[in-house]
Amino acid sequence: MGKKSGQQTFQFANPPMIISTGTVAGPFEGRGPLASEMDVILGDLHNGKTTFEQAERSMLCQACRLALDQASRSTSEVDLFLAGDLLNQIITSSFTALSLGIPYLGLYGACSTAAEGLALGSMLLDGGFCSTVLVATSSHNATAERQYRYPTEYGGQRRPYQQWTVTGAGAALLGYTGQGPRITAATIGKVVDLGCKDPLNLGAAMAPAAADTLYRHFQDTGWNPDSFDLILTGDLGEIGLKLCREELAEKGVHLGENFYDCGLLIYDREKQDVHAGASGCAAMGLVAFGKLYRQLQKGELSRVLLVATGALHSPTSYMQGENIPCIGHAVRIEA
Amino acid sequence: MDLKIYLFAFLVGGAICFICQLILDLTKIPLGHLLTGLTILGGILGGLGLYDPLIKIAGGGATMPIISFGNSLAKGAIAEAERTGVIGVLTGMFELTSTGITAAIIFSFLIALVTKPKG
Numbered sequence: 002m003g004k005k006s007g008q009q010t011f012q013f014a015n016p017p018m019i020i021s022t023g024t025v026a027g028p029f030e031g032r033g034p035l036a037s038e039m040d041v042i043l044g045d046l047h048n049g050k051t052t053f054e055q056a057e058r059s060m061l062c063q064a065c066r067l068a069l070d071q072a073s074r075s076t077s078e079v080d081l082f083l084a085g086d087l088l089n090q091i092i093t094s095s096f097t098a099l100s101l102g103i104p105y106l107g108l109y110g111a112c113s114t115a116a117e118g119l120a121l122g123s124m125l126l127d128g129g130f131c132s133t134v135l136v137a138t139s140s141h142n143a144t145a146e147r148q149y150r151y152p153t154e155y156g157g158q159r160r161p162y163q164q165w166t167v168t169g170a171g172a173a174l175l176g177y178t179g180q181g182p183r184i185t186a187a188t189i190g191k192v193v194d195l196g197c198k199d200p201l202n203l204g205a206a207m208a209p210a211a212a213d214t215l216y217r218h219f220q221d222t223g224w225n226p227d228s229f230d231l232i233l234t235g236d237l238g239e240i241g242l243k244l245c246r247e248e249l250a251e252k253g254v255h256l257g258e259n260f261y262d263c264g265l266l267i268y269d270r271e272k273q274d275v276h277a278g279a280s281g282c283a284a285m286g287l288v289a290f291g292k293l294y295r296q297l298q299k300g301e302l303s304r305v306l307l308v309a310t311g312a313l314h315s316p317t318s319y320m321q322g323e324n325i326p327c328i329g330h331a332v333r334i335e336a
Numbered sequence: 337m338d339l340k341i342y343l344f345a346f347l348v349g350g351a352i353c354f355i356c357q358l359i360l361d362l363t364k365i366p367l368g369h370l371l372t373g374l375t376i377l378g379g380i381l382g383g384l385g386l387y388d389p390l391i392k393i394a395g396g397g398a399t400m401p402i403i404s405f406g407n408s409l410a411k412g413a414i415a416e417a418e419r420t421g422v423i424g425v426l427t428g429m430f431e432l433t434s435t436g437i438t439a440a441i442i443f444s445f446l447i448a449l450v451t452k453p454k455g
Contacts, residue, residue: 047452157367158360199364 004127007221009188009214016183017126017134019119019297019334020174022290023067025060027142027168030287033268038292039169040067046143046168054092057141057170061086061097064170064286065137072174079103079174080131083122085114085138086282087145087166094137103135111311112207112236113190114138115171115285116330119307120187122175123332132176139170140281149200149316163201164238165275167267171286173294182297182305186222188331190214192313200312200319204241204264204277207310207327211237212248214329215308219254222333226256230302233293234329235285235309236264238278263288285309303336341395348390349397371402378406383414408432 006012024040031042041063048056061084069076082101084094085108098105110117118136125131143153145166151157175184193213197206211234219225226232237245242262249256263285264278289307296302310329319325356374359365365373381387387407391398398404409429416428430437 151367160360 006186007217009190009217010186010221011120011124011189012186012222013123013127013184015127015177016185016335017123017175017177018179018181018183019290019294020133020176020179020181021068021071022174022294023064023069023071023172024287024291025064025067025170026283026287027060029142029273030167030169030267033273035267035287035292038295039287040064040291043168046141053141053143054088057086057088057093057139057144057168058096060141060168060170061093061137061139061172062100064139064172064290065097065101065135068135068137068172068174068290072176072179074133074174076101076103079133079135081106081122081125082135082137083108083118084136085109085118087111087140088148093139093141093144097137101135110309110328110330111313112140112280112282112284113309113311113328113330114282115235115289116187116307116309116332117311119173119175119184119332120189120330123184123187126175126177134175135172136175137170137172138282138286140167140283140286142166142168142281145281159276160201162204162238162240162277164204164236164264164277164280165268166281167236167264167279167283167287169281169283169287171283171290173290180298182294182334182336184332185335186218186333188214188218188221190217190310190329190331192326192328194324194326197325198319198322200314200316200325202240203280203312203325203327204236204238205244206241206312206325207329208237208241208244209248210327210329211235211241211245211308211310212252214310214331215245215249215306216252216254218306218308218331218333224333226254226260229259229304229306231293231304232256232260232306232308233285233288234260234262234264235307235311236278236280237262237310238264238280240277241310266292297334297336300336305334307332307334341393344394345397347397348394349400352397352401352403374402375406375409378403378408379410380406382407382410405433405436 082103086093122134412431416424
C-alpha cells in the first residue's frame with residue numbers, strides 16, 4: 002500500500018498521464034471567451050437530434066471519439082470507460098457507453114464527476130488494473146434545467162444568484178503511453194451538509210464541500226496554496242467562490258489570485274446574461290480538458306489543483322424539504 | 337369613455353407586478369408558490385367581494401394578473417351555489433374560467449403540432 006497519505010488523499014506512485022482530450026461545446030458556450038479552446042462547437046442545442054437528451058448523448062459520444070482519435074486509439078484498446086452526467090439514471094453516459102462498446106462504470110457525482118472520474122481512473126491505472134481509461138462527463142442546459150429547476154418553456158424568472166447550466170461535454174484519455182500532464186494525487190471528499198436548502202443557489206451549497214476538500218488536501222500533502230500555479234474549482238460561481246475563500250481563510254488557509262472557478266471562465270459575464278456564472282458537469286469538463294490541458298502541455302502551467310464540487314440532491318429530495326448534501330473531489334495535475 | 341381607466345390599469349397592474357417582483361427578489365418563495373399564493377389571494381378577495389370593485393376601476397390592470405383567476409373561481413362557485421345549492425360550488429368553480437382553461441389546452445395542442453415541444 003503506502004499510496005494513501007493523510008486521511009483522504011491518494012498519491013500515485015506511477016502517476017498516469019492525460020494522453021488526449023476531447024471537448025464539445027454548445028452554441029451559447031461557443032460565443033464565450035473560451036470558444037477558441039473547444040474542439041467542436043454545436044450550431045444549435047438539438048445537434049440534429051429529435052430530443053435534447055439525444056443531443057447531449059451525441060455531444061458526449063463525440064467528445065469521447067475526439068479524445069480517442071487524437072491519441073489514435075480504437076475503443077477496443079481502452080480498458081474502462083468512466084462517465085457520469087446530471088440526468089436521471091445517468092442515461093447520457095450509459096447510452097454513450099452502449100455506442101462506444103467499452104467496459105463501463107457509471108459515475109454519479111453531479112458536477113464533481115470530472116474530478117471523480119480523473120481520481121478513480123488514476124487509481125485504477127496506478128493500481129495496475131488498467132492501462133488505458135477513458136473519463137468523460139457532460140451536461141446540457143435544456144435537459145438539466147428542466148430536470149432540476151423548471152420546464153424550459155415555462156420561462157421562469159431566474160434569480161440573480163442563480164447559475165447557468167453549461168451545454169457541453171468533455172472527455173480525457175488516461176494512460177501511460179504518449180505524452181501529457183500527469184495526475185499525481187487525488188483527494189476524495191466527504192459529503193458535507195451545512196443546511197442549504199435552496200436548489201437555485203448551488204454555489205453557496207457547494208462552497209463548504211470545496212473548502213473541506215481543499216483544506217484536507219493541504220493538510221494531507223503538506224502542499225499549500227502557493228505550491229500551485231492555479232487552483233480551480235468546478236462550478237461554485239461568483240457567490241460560491243467567495244464563500245469558499247472566506248471559509249478557508251477562517252481556517253487559516255489564505256487563497257490568492259491563483260484561486261478561481263471554471264464556472265466564471267466559460268461565459269463573458271458582461272455580455273452573456275448568466276448571472277452568477279456557469280454550472281454543470283461540463284463546466285469543469287470544458288475548462289479542464291480544453292484550455293487547461295493545453296496550457297499544461299505547453300508548459301504555461303506546471304502545477305494545477307482541480308476541485309470539482311457536486312450537489313447530491315435530487316428533485317424529489319429537495320421538494321420533500323431535505324437539505325442539499327454536497328461533495329468535492331480534488332485532483333492534482335502536474336506538467 | 338373615461339380615459340382614467342387606462343391610467344389606473346397601468347398603476348394597479350404595475351403595482352401588482354412590482355410587489356410580486358419584490359417578493360421574488362427579497363424572499364426565497366419559489367415561483368410556483370407565488371403563483372398559487374396569488375390565485376388563493378384572488379379567491380379570498382373575490383369571495384369577500386373586494387376584487388370586482390378593483391376591476392371596475394383598473395380594467396385590464398386587474399384582470400390580467402393571476403389574482404383575477406382566483407377571483408373568477410370564487411365568483412363562479414358562489415354564483416352557482418346560490419342557484420343550485422351546495423353542489424354548485426363544484427359545478428360552478430370553473431364556469432367563468434373554463435374559457436381560459438380550454439383555450440390554454442387547445443392552443444397548446446395546436447402549437448405543439450407545428451413546433452418541437454421538447455422543453
